[in-house]
Amino acid sequence: MMAVLFVYLGFMVLGIISPCFLYRFIDNNGLPRNWPFVGMIPTLLLNIHRPHDKVAQVLRRSNGTFFYRGLWFTNTSFLGTSDPENVRYILSSNSSVYLKGPEWLKQFDIFGEALFNSDGEAWKCHRRVFHAFLNHPQFRKSLSMVLHQRIEEALVKVLEYVSGREMVVNLQDLLVRHAFDIGCITGVGFNPGLLCIELPENRFQKAMSDTLEAAFYRYVMPDSLWKLQSWLQIGKEKKRSDAWKDFDDLLTQFISTQRHKSNKSVESSGSNEENDFNFLNFFLTGHEITGPTPKDSLIRDNLMQFLLASDGTYSLTLTWFFYLISKAPMVENKIREEIKRHLSMKEVEGSVQIPSNYDELSKLTYLHAALCETLRLYPPIPFEFRTCTKQEYLPSGHRVDQNTRIIIGIHAMGRMESLWGEDCYAFKPERWIGEDGKIKRESPTKFSAFIAGPRICPGKEVSFLLMKATATAIIHNYNVHVVEGQNIGPKNSVLYQMKKGLMVRVKKRWS
Template sequence: MASISLFEASLSLFCFLIIFCYFLNKKHFGYLVNKRSPWNWPVLGMLPALVLWSRRIDVLIRVLEKSNLTFLFKGPWFARMDALITVDPANIHHILSSNFSNYIKGPEFKEIVDVFGDPLFTADGDLWKNIKMSSQVILSRQGFQNLSMSVATSKIKDVLLPIFSRFSEEGTVVDLQDVFRRFMFDISLVLVSGSDPQSLSIEMPEVELAEAFEDAGEAIVSRLIIPRFLWKLQNRLGLGKEKKLIEAGATFDRVCAKYIAAKREEIRSQGIHHHDHDGECEDFLTYYIKLDTSKYELLDPSDDKFLRDTILAIIMAIRDTSSSALTWFFWLLSKNPHVEAKIRQEIITNLPKTATSQERPWSATDHREFLNKLVYLHGALYETMRLYPPLPFQRKTSIKSDVLPSGHIVDANSNVIFLVYALGRMRSVWGEDALEFKPERWVSETGELRHEPSSKFLVFNTGPRTCSGKHLAMTSMKTIVVEILQHYDIKLVEGHKIKPKAHLNLLMKHGLRVTLTKRCSA
């Protein structure tokens, strides 16, 4: 590890002493809130504004609105934190689609999230192509899609609804955010390893792997806000959030090694060394351990680190995104009862007779057709993610210099940040009602789902890096929503404060505390 000079350590201490004193002064704090653009301080750059934005995203939104959706952030001197921040759909399309080859995740981003290794979301070049193509194969298999739906529905009926019933009968206050994160964590582990950690139960037990993800996420957000040399120093000394990140990495290594060893032994005992043609009921670990490497030269199934990184990536992809969307969705429903009423009516109207008939069980085809008819629900989920995107930002690094459609010049080896959270709130992008929760904006005059450019609705990314699991994610979330709304009324605890939390994915700082009431018709 590179040595850290006394000058760098002294400079970091000096910077943070100034910031601390600065934010104690309420007059200056108020000025920053109302200022049209952030100050570029000597030595500090715009770091004081960044600290404020991490707590007051509305201030940054105002800056972007008054900067024609793009402006250059200047970090502290020598801290390598300069970045072009943009929410301009034309710029986003250019970077992520038209000139995709010129923009990569880059070594700095990989260093920031190094605890996760080299999964799909940090890989570049041919390695990324290999991981992307191999993941698309398993996600597109009907067998895996059936497995995904089977796991979700059984978890709903055998675990989620019985727990809700218990909480409803006892009048217990429930943190829905915690429930959804545990629910999706269990599903992700089943799909990746075939093993159910059963973190969702009446006891709500602590699960060390899930806790490690929380600690790692908080530490990485801290790395994004403070100068690189400071978190490097903390990591070297094992202090603060960096200490928890180191411990999280050790937990990732140990727990994943256990799952990998168990899966290898399972495959050996079955005497199977190749893929089934239909790929039925094949989890991710099984798929990758038996992967035909002649098709993916840069992937090595014999390398436990590759499998470890894959496990972590899949958990994040399944748990963090869907649980975040569902949490914000049910909060928005509690604030908009007319939307909830329309969704309930849509469910009742389109529910097939076979769903309640004893003559013939409800088939998978019936289920898919039913979900496809729930256009308003689909729009409500999209509208939730527009306002509260599970992944609130993206970061890219340029290889060569470039000129964006907005006219801004991007130098070689420069960072560009897309603030997805702010993008969904731009009046110039979404209209004067951009801050309103209106599922109707996603429904066409003919009652079909309205299409919006993915560079404008960036929740599932755009261009070559578009999310391969988009369809499965929407199917899973719609299934969960339907089951809950059919059986329960959800009421927000009076006085409970809802506030976003700085994290890799968009969380509620204080959770979503609600009470549950069983519906008479259920």
């Protein structure tokens, strides 16, 4: 630990003298040099303000696979890959060898025994429950109703308020609140009402953000260092412990309220399926798939992961989407024309028009393409982590030993010239549209925002519905102007969120 600190201070001093010299000295033609004892930590420290871009650069220069060496005698090394053949092998054809395992749990132990944290038989069982919930006929009906209601009663009200006063607002914050309210209603049958004019404190979101930031640092730091921080209760580890307490408080409250509600409802009608369809109730009422009612801790873990998966992802994608279209007025115009051509609208408060039939959203091919393009460039989950459980060779020829940590560079894959052509950095929805005018279906090992193989995101389809309905209501009625001069960049977190949010002014398109 002292060695890391010493090296860090040494390079800081050198950095002040000459940053250019430092970059060239530490890296070898853009690839990290492997130094005695400290491995490639100098490159990591020098790029700690832009880890995603550095990983993308290294993977591009190394033909898609690179072995990062950490500090000697610590478990901080990993193999990074963005090679689609390796990705297919790890996530799909040989997924039983590449597990989440104890290394994953070190980062995400706060999610306990949830689907997201499990492997093998336990994972299969959780996944069946989740599938049964998402495919339940009542789910789609209830989601559409909740979404429509939240757009009309909260999103539009807040946008009307801020546009009328020409206020500057943080769009990322508004979208996260919108998604969290929907996640809570579909997850626990309770609306926390975070998206409203008063913008109340968002404890859950802060706790989630602190947890996911700490998870990032746990991966790159030697175990001894974060364990010491945790023991001393300082830095990111302190924030993480506080977040854990906050989660436990909030989720215990949700579960006991819902347990009480469902007991009362079962007593009075024998079944409450029609009235109160949500993820928590699905668990509590002992559905035939879920088996006997599981223990509270398992419900808490799955609920917490439901809230993360169902709101933390698409709200961030929408934020990047609005950032991208603010710089591409032609794209915005095409989306508006498509909305006008295909959607039936319903007029709500202040002559705002919102889609009245969500089935029509599937006709919005160009909007779908623009969202895929956003996910390619800014995937909300930028890295996927696995551990190899036996020694073998990857399709690229790299040998991986047992317990090698693997990072799949999802963010890097969207920026590989070899996969997307020379214009891979350009925002071009057209690349997703085939000659027949329909969406081109890319293989999930090339477009890996939802990953591939048996663990592919089960919420993919739902997330497009949520994104399209929300984006349409905003684009059709408002111009979103991004405030000039902001430093837009991602946070060091396992989610790809803007460090300081996206400050915008919203102007109504008509009165």
